[in-house]
Structure formats: structure tokens, C-alpha cells
Amino acid sequence: EADIYQTPRYLVIGTxxxxxxxxxxxxxxxxxxxxxxxxxxxxHLIHYSYGVNSxxxxxxxxxxxxxxxxxxxxxxxxxxxxPSHTSQYLCASSEQGGYGYTFGSGTRLTVV
Amino acid sequence: xxxxxxxxxxxIVQKGGIPIINCAYENTAFDYFPxxxxxxxxxxxxxxxxxxxxxxxxxxxxxxxxxxxxKQFSLHIMDSQPGxxxxxxxxxxxxxxxxxxxxxxxxxxxx
Numbered sequence: 122e123a124d125i126y127q128t129p130r131y132l133v134i135g136t137x138x139x140x141x142x143x144x145x146x147x148x149x150x151x152x153x154x155x156x157x158x159x160x161x162x163x164x165h166l167i168h169y170s171y172g173v174n175s176x177x178x179x180x181x182x183x184x185x186x187x188x189x190x191x192x193x194x195x196x197x198x199x200x201x202x203x204p205s206h207t208s209q210y211l212c213a214s215s216e217q218g219g220y221g222y223t224f225g226s227g228t229r230l231t232v233v
Numbered sequence: 234x235x236x237x238x239x240x241x242x243x244x245i246v247q248k249g250g251i252p253i254i255n256c257a258y259e260n261t262a263f264d265y266f267p268x269x270x271x272x273x274x275x276x277x278x279x280x281x282x283x284x285x286x287x288x289x290x291x292x293x294x295x296x297x298x299x300x301x302x303x304k305q306f307s308l309h310i311m312d313s314q315p316g317x318x319x320x321x322x323x324x325x326x327x328x329x330x331x332x333x334x335x336x337x338x339x340x341x342x343x344x
Contacts, residue, residue: 161320163336211276218330221267224276
């Protein structure tokens with residue numbers, strides 16, 4: 122089983138609300154990533170981190186922000202949710218020089 | 234140059250058939266090529282991977298074929314089963330040791 126956990130699994134929230142999607146891993150991986158994915162569709166990198174206090178924007182422009190205060194924790198925050206943010210958000214991690222990513226099960230976000 | 238192209242977008246085969254998913258890349262600095270399998274409601278999971286100095290790798294019913302000169306690689310699923318129905322992503326590792334993913338192929342294996 123993957124040792125990367127995302128909560129909540131499902132979230133329905135109203136427009137304008139602030140939300141934080143949680144991602145934690147117990148593998149001690151330095152690198153962590155957030156992807157946005159419409160069901161069964163392409164993975165779009167929105168944020169990544171190479172370690173504590175390191176965060177970078179990915180290829181897909183996103184109105185979300187991330188923080189990396191602890192190695193194991195990489196939360197993603199939307200200050201003001203909009204219907205266009207409706208999607209699945211996947212968190213992943215890898216070790217330095219690693220041979221692949223370990224993905225969480227995702228958070229399915231619906232903004233109404 | 235950071236792109237990985239993948240085809241087909243979707244694929245339907247009968248049980249026992251051999252679906253083939255193809256990927257291509259331009260960046261010769263890519264040095265590792267994994268495939269991921271994703272079931273609905275789950276995150277992608279690493280399925281099988283290959284290094285560019287190897288032309289073929291087999292694990293169970295899954296085989297990767299790699300053509301370094303053509304910068305192409307493909308996934309073959311032998312004796313496919315309905316349980317193989319999923320979305321498959323090819324990927325490539327870049328110089329920063331991050332992975333670039335193809336756009337995915339939705340496979341349906343009919344009983």
C-alpha cells in the first residue's frame with residue numbers, strides 16, 4: 122500500500138470558500154508534487170517541492186498555493202474556490218534519484 | 234522537448250487480446266521510462282519501467298519495448314483481462330530527476 126495520504130477524499134464546497142487539501146507521506150521523501158486531473162484524463166503539474174521551504178509552480182497555471190514546513194506534509198490551499206477548480210487533485214512524492222512517484226488516492230473537489 | 238506523446242487516446246480490445254500503447258519523446262536526456270496504471274478513483278501506480286540501454290523488459294503479462302534510435306517505447310499487455318481496464322500513462326525522467334507524463338490511454342477490455 123502507498124504511504125501517502127490525502128484528505129479529504131471528496132469535498133463539495135461553495136464558491137468563494139477557502140479550502141486546504143492535505144497530503145502527508147511517511148516515506149521521508151524529499152520531493153513532493155501536486156497534480157490536477159480531470160477523471161481519467163491528462164495529469165497537469167501545478168506545484169512541486171524539493172524539500173522543506175522549497176516550493177515551485179508547475180506547468181499548469183493555478184490559483185492555488187502550497188507550503189512545505191515539514192518534510193512529510195505538503196498542503197494545497199485555494200483562497201477562494203470557483204467552479205473552474207472542480208477537478209481531482211493528486212499528491213505524489215519521490216526520493217532523490219528515485220525511480221518513480223508514489224501517488225495518493227486523490228481528493229475529488231466539486232465547487233458549486 | 235519536454236513532451237512525451239502517447240497514442241492511442243483510447244483503446245478497446247476483447248479479452249485475450251494484446252493491446253499496444255505507444256509513446257514517443259524528443260529529449261535525449263531522458264534516462265528512465267516507467268509506465269503507470271490508474272483505476273477509477275485511485276492515483277496512478279507504477280506498473281513497469283525500463284532503462285534506455287535495454288530493448289525489452291517483461292514482468293508477468295506486461296512488456297515494454299524500447300527503441301532508443303527512434304525515441305519510442307511501447308507497452309504490450311499479453312492475454313488481456315477485464316481487470317486490466319484502466320488508464321495507462323507512460324512517463325520519462327528528465328535531467329532534474331522529475332517525471333514527464335504522457336496524456337494517457339484509456340483501455341477497456343471486454344469480457
